[in-house]
Amino acid sequence: xxxxxxTACALAEAIKKKQIGVTEALRAVQRQINRQDNxxxxxxSQTDSEELEKHAEKLQQQIDSGLxxxxxxxxxxGFKDNICVRGLPTTCASRIxxxxxxxxxxxxxxxxxxxxxxxxxxLNMDEFGMGSTTETSAFGPAHNPWDLSRSPGGSSGGAAAxxxxxxxxxxxxSDTGGSIRQPCAFCGLTGIxxxxxxxxxxxxxxxxxxxxxxxxVTKDALDCAAVLSLIAGKDSKDATSMAAPPIGLNEVKSFSxxxxxxxxxxxxxxxxxxxxxxxxxxxxxxxxxxxxxxxxIPPIGTDYALSAYYIIxxxxxASNLARYDGVRYGKRCAxxxxxxxMYRRTRSEGFGKEVRRRIMLGNFVLSQGYYDAYYKKxxxxxxxxxxxFTSVFNDVDFILTPVTTSxxxxxxxxxxxxxxxYESDRxxxxxxxxxxxxxxxxxxxxxxxxxxxxxxxxxxxxxxRLLGAIHAFxxxxxxxxxxxxxxxxxxxxx
Amino acid sequence: xxxxxxxxxxxxxxxxxxELSRLEIAPxxxxxxxxxxxxxxxxxxxxxxxxxDGEFAQRPAVQNQCALRKDTVSTxxxxxxxxxxxxxxxxxxxxxxGVM
Numbered sequence: 264x265x266x267x268x269x270t271a272c273a274l275a276e277a278i279k280k281k282q283i284g285v286t287e288a289l290r291a292v293q294r295q296i297n298r299q300d301n302x303x304x305x306x307x308s309q310t311d312s313e314e315l316e317k318h319a320e321k322l323q324q325q326i327d328s329g330l331x332x333x334x335x336x337x338x339x340x341g342f343k344d345n346i347c348v349r350g351l352p353t354t355c356a357s358r359i360x361x362x363x364x365x366x367x368x369x370x371x372x373x374x375x376x377x378x379x380x381x382x383x384x385x386l387n388m389d390e391f392g393m394g395s396t397t398e399t400s401a402f403g404p405a406h407n408p409w410d411l412s413r414s415p416g417g418s419s420g421g422a423a424a425x426x427x428x429x430x431x432x433x434x435x436x437s438d439t440g441g442s443i444r445q446p447c448a449f450c451g452l453t454g455i456x457x458x459x460x461x462x463x464x465x466x467x468x469x470x471x472x473x474x475x476x477x478x479x480v481t482k483d484a485l486d487c488a489a490v491l492s493l494i495a496g497k498d499s500k501d502a503t504s505m506a507a508p509p510i511g512l513n514e515v516k517s518f519s520x521x522x523x524x525x526x527x528x529x530x531x532x533x534x535x536x537x538x539x540x541x542x543x544x545x546x547x548x549x550x551x552x553x554x555x556x557x558x559x560i561p562p563i564g565t566d567y568a569l570s571a572y573y574i575i576x577x578x579x580x581a582s583n584l585a586r587y588d589g590v591r592y593g594k595r596c597a598x599x600x601x602x603x604x605m606y607r608r609t610r611s612e613g614f615g616k617e618v619r620r621r622i623m624l625g626n627f628v629l630s631q632g633y634y635d636a637y638y639k640k641x642x643x644x645x646x647x648x649x650x651x652f653t654s655v656f657n658d659v660d661f662i663l664t665p666v667t668t669s670x671x672x673x674x675x676x677x678x679x680x681x682x683x684x685y686e687s688d689r690x691x692x693x694x695x696x697x698x699x700x701x702x703x704x705x706x707x708x709x710x711x712x713x714x715x716x717x718x719x720x721x722x723x724x725x726x727x728r729l730l731g732a733i734h735a736f737x738x739x740x741x742x743x744x745x746x747x748x749x750x751x752x753x754x755x756x757x
Numbered sequence: 758x759x760x761x762x763x764x765x766x767x768x769x770x771x772x773x774x775x776e777l778s779r780l781e782i783a784p785x786x787x788x789x790x791x792x793x794x795x796x797x798x799x800x801x802x803x804x805x806x807x808x809x810d811g812e813f814a815q816r817p818a819v820q821n822q823c824a825l826r827k828d829t830v831s832t833x834x835x836x837x838x839x840x841x842x843x844x845x846x847x848x849x850x851x852x853x854x855g856v857m
Contacts, residue, residue: 366838499826570804573797581778588779590851592842602856603779611781619780620790624797626777627770640804682796 266291267429268746271338271486272512274432278326278337285319285326285337288432289381292339295429296383299750304405305415305425307344308352309384315339322379334489334512335433336379343422343436344385345392346372346477347466351382355468356400357390359587359594359613369466370501371435371477371494378493383431387421390615391584392439392470394418395684396677399617404674407449408747409713413671416446422480423450427747433490434480439470440572441666441691443478444703448666448716451705453733453743454480455487458723459698461507462491463498471579474572474695483743484733487702488515491726510727518731521554525719526659530562531689539665542707542715546736547663553735560655560662565689567644572692573685574628574641580618581625587613620681649697656722661732663719664690666703670713690718700726704733705742714742766795 266288269277277283293312300306325331342348345355347365354360368376376382389399397405397420407415408428415424422434423446436443438456447454455478462477469475479490488510495507527547532540547557589595589609596612599605614622628637655662668687677684694701701720709715721729737743768787771794775782782790836849845852 362844363842366834366841502825566803570801574801574804585779589844590853591839593844595844599854602854605854606779607781610779614780619778620793622778622780623774623790624794626774627794627798628801630773630777637798637801637804644804681793682800685797685800 267295269432270482271335271340271432272489275333275335275338279332281327285323285381286316288337289315289319289339292383292430292432299428300430302406302411302750303408303424303428303430304403305387305421305428305430306341306384307354307356307387307400307402307421310351310382315381315383318381322381325379331379333378333493335375335493337381338379338432339381339383340375341383341386341422341425341431341434342372343388343419343434345388345437345468345470346435347468348372348382348385352385353468354385354401355391356388356397356402357613357615357618358401359610360468360592361401361594363593365466367466369477370463370498372466374494375435375490386419386425386431386434386436389418389420390618391468391580392418392437392442393580393617393621395441395445395687396672396674397421398674398678399615401615406674407671408750409450410671410711411750412673413713414449414674414677416449416671418442419446419480423447423452423454426450426452426480426482428750429746433482433486435477435490435494436480437467437475437477438695439474439476440576440695441688443480444666444691444701444716444718445688447480447703448705448718449671449714451714451716451742451745451747452480453483453487453702453704453737454478455491455700455702455726455730456694457491457495457726458507458700459695460503460505461495461724461726463496463501463504465498465500469583471576472583473579474576476695483737484702484704484730485512485515488512488727488730488734491730508724508727514727515731515734518728518735519554520550520732520735523555523661523732524558524659525550525555526558526560526655526662528560528563528662528664531565531664535665535668536670536709538670538707538709539668539715543663543665543717546706546717549740550663550736553739558659560659563651563655563662563693564648565693568648568693568696569686569689571641571644571648572688572696573624574637575645575696577621577625578629578638579625581622581629584614584618584622617681645696648693652693652697652699653722660725661719661721661729663717666690666716666718670709670711670715694720699723700729702729702733704736705745706740707742766791766798
């Protein structure tokens with residue numbers, strides 16, 4: 264198999280068996296980046312080549328001598344650009360953080376680096392994670408390798424574009440309302456937003472702290488499990504982190520769907536394109552053939568979930584982004600006449616339109632006179648939704664839904680209609696509101712050949728079983744093995 | 758257009774939100790911003806139809822046990838590291854435009 268088509272686990276295994284060298288894998292992926300990233304725009308910044316070569320040689324020695332034996336040792340990968348890596352640019356795709364160089368590394372990133380992963384660079388995203396297409400990035404949009412005129416999704420669009428096109432074997436990314444799952448669905452990949460708390464958020468630049476969670480963008484469920492096995496666990500630097508049940512790859516591999524009960528909710532499916540409904544039905548049928556039992560479940564309240572999500576997320580964003588004032592780090596406007604003017608000009612010059620809009624919405628729902636009408640009601644709706652999911656998961660093991668309401672949109676199509684963009688998150692936000700694990704996996708293609716992804720959600724701490732179920736599905740299907748046509752330097756596909 | 762409880766996103770409200778958000782709003786931005794925010798808030802109003810009761814209003818949605826660390830003094834980041842990213846600094850301190 265061509266190196267670039269290999270999964271991260273398969274590559275690590277081949278490196279251990281000395282079938283492929285770490286430097287060989289690194290050079291293959293670097294050639295791919297050099298050949299096509301001027302078109303895809305998946306990376307915002309790249310790690311110095313010489314430094315990577317030296318690191319690859321050192322890793323090879325450690326692997327050969329048995330010092331590095333982890334499931335992803337020697338694998339080149341990328342980090343979404345809201346994850347701090349000491350000394351490397353970490354911009355959140357925003358002008359306001361363009362000069363910022365973190366003085367520490369995120370715990371999850373550190374765990375991957377210590378486990379022998381090679382950091383290729385920082386991946387493009389929507390500014391501060393606020394967007395669904397990467398078009399709000401201050402560094403221009405990333406493109407979908409399946410169709411360059413389309414978005415790879417967002418906010419982790421650069422991560423998905425890179426992994427789908429062979430510019431990284433996997434990526435560490437974040438998911439606040441679907442930012443891992445939606446790009447995975449648009450690019451034919453598998454990605455998980457783990458249970459809130461099992462991965463430390465230390466070093467992840469905050470957007471909406473009670474929803475933000477680090478996870479992985481990968482080619483299949485086994486890669487997801489391998490990444491999670493390395494990054495999960497309690498961290499004294501994040502008070503919301505907790506000890507996670509061990510993620511054993513063998514348990515994921517041996518998971519059987521026999522007798523597993525899968526619920527399909529009755530709401531949210533209205534007005535979806537036929538291709539997506541047909542793929543949902545075909546996926547459910549396949550899961551049944553593999554031994555699962557389907558069960559219709561009551562509406563999960565996608566309407567309220569969407570409103571509650573955006574009210575709470577904007578409120579937390581308004582608070583979290585108040586720290587960008589041009590004093591301690593990041594951009595500062597030139598020659599302000601007063602302190603107050605400096606704050607205002609710095610923030611106005613540094614933030615893009617969508618970020619400004621969400622900060623203002625957040626301040627609105629928190630302001631006197633509107634707090635009870637919006638924010639307080641959103642918190643109650645969130646708690647009610649959480650209770651509803653607890654009750655549903657007493658009856659079923661997993662919930663199956665589409666990830667998105669369409670396949671990848673054309674670039675330029677979504678920005679003018681923010682509400683439409685928000686509404687496209689209807690299937691993904693409930694997991695963030697309730698802290699549940701949810702994973703996206705490829706299940707088909709639409710009539711234009713664009714990938715369609717489905718989502719499996721589980722009860723809290725069911726991450727391993729969730730990935731086991733998807734692995735069982737992927738053992739019997741080949742959607743996760745399909746790759747987009749190779750992209751040429753001029754931007755065409757061959 | 759009106760949001761919840763008949764709130765109007767008028768010029769005064771945009772000015773107020775700009776102040777709260779510490780953002781400059783250019784005159785030509787007022788009208789489109791007002792229309793966008795009203796449209797979004799009208800959608801948010803769906804939350805008003807959600808069943809409400811005291812039980813759920815008081816309950817945290819994600820019941821994680823927050824781990825408290827020991828109440829002991831730890832070593833903070835050194836001053837040099839804290840100032841590394843400062844846009845402007847002097848004598849080991851952040852500098853800002855005068856406030857007097």
